Amino acid sequence: MFIVGLTGGIGSGKSAAAARFRHHDVNVMDADIAARVVVEPGRPALAAITEHFGADILLENGELDRAALRKQVFDNPEERRWLEQLTHPLIREEIISSLNASYKTHSAPYAILESPLLVESGQVALVQRVCVVDIPEELQLARATARDSNSAEQIRKIMAAQLPRAERCAQAHDILDNSSSLEALNAQVDALHAQYVQLATKPE
Ligand SMILES: CC(C)(COP(=O)(O)OP(=O)(O)OC[C@H]1O[C@@H](n2cnc3c(N)ncnc32)[C@H](O)[C@@H]1O)[C@@H](O)C(=O)NCCC(=O)NCCS
Ligand SMILES: Nc1ncnc2c1ncn2[C@@H]1O[C@H](COP(=O)(O)OP(=O)(O)OP(=O)(O)O)[C@@H](O)[C@H]1O
Numbered sequence: 001m002f003i004v005g006l007t008g009g010i011g012s013g014k015s016a017a018a019a020r021f022r023h024h025d026v027n028v029m030d031a032d033i034a035a036r037v038v039v040e041p042g043r044p045a046l047a048a049i050t051e052h053f054g055a056d057i058l059l060e061n062g063e064l065d066r067a068a069l070r071k072q073v074f075d076n077p078e079e080r081r082w083l084e085q086l087t088h089p090l091i092r093e094e095i096i097s098s099l100n101a102s103y104k105t106h107s108a109p110y111a112i113l114e115s116p117l118l119v120e121s122g123q124v125a126l127v128q129r130v131c132v133v134d135i136p137e138e139l140q141l142a143r144a145t146a147r148d149s150n151s152a153e154q155i156r157k158i159m160a161a162q163l164p165r166a167e168r169c170a171q172a173h174d175i176l177d178n179s180s181s182l183e184a185l186n187a188q189v190d191a192l193h194a195q196y197v198q199l200a201t202k203p204e
Pocket of ligand 1 (some may be wrong): 009011031032035066067070073080082083084087091104115116117121128158160
């Protein structure tokens, strides 16, 4: 299966680009969803997180208190690394099984793995090509702050835990410039889609 990794920092426009790929009936697998599945109640990872951080890290209904954990890990790089060494291998397994389960459910001849940490987590090994959604960091901060309940300070901390813009772009085969309108982004996605269809169907 030809898989394109779609990455970019928080608020760069991955979901917006993914929506346009879906419009072309491309199977898009979202790593953030896999990351939520592996910490659902009953999963071993949630028990390990509760043991490490204490029962206060759970909501009354037994689910993970994501806001509480977000605060813990983005204020403290050591705790973040602890969480990542626990969850990243599980997220990777979840991505592989979801991609296998959804194989051939869409008409496009390739799939997309949408992941904010494609490079940082090593998920890049699962894909044949890397597409980066790129915007200047100030715009990233402005869009992410406008969308989320997170403060600008919190978004800055999350950005600091991700690859710097230049390093991420250096990994890219393709770059989607999302610094202007959604129409401009969509036009770039349409062009890349045509290219990916060709790449995925060309004879070996
Ligand atoms: C800390 C948690 C509980 C916060 O949950 P919350 O619902 O507030 O955020 P959500 O999961 O939707 O992530 C929002 C964005 O934060 C960024 N982000 C999340 N985890 C990380 C991380 N470890 N390092 C850098 N950025 C991250 C990404 O841009 C992501 O899109 C959660 O992000 C988490 O479990 N992170 C560790 C797992 C992970 O690395 N996930 C990223 C996908 S592989
Ligand atoms: N070209 C654009 N013009 C204006 N707003 C945009 C544009 N692209 C995306 N946005 C807005 O910016 C915010 C971030 O975009 P989006 O959710 O697609 O980013 P993301 O990379 O998926 O973020 P995250 O990693 O946090 O999930 C959203 O509110 C979205 O509507």
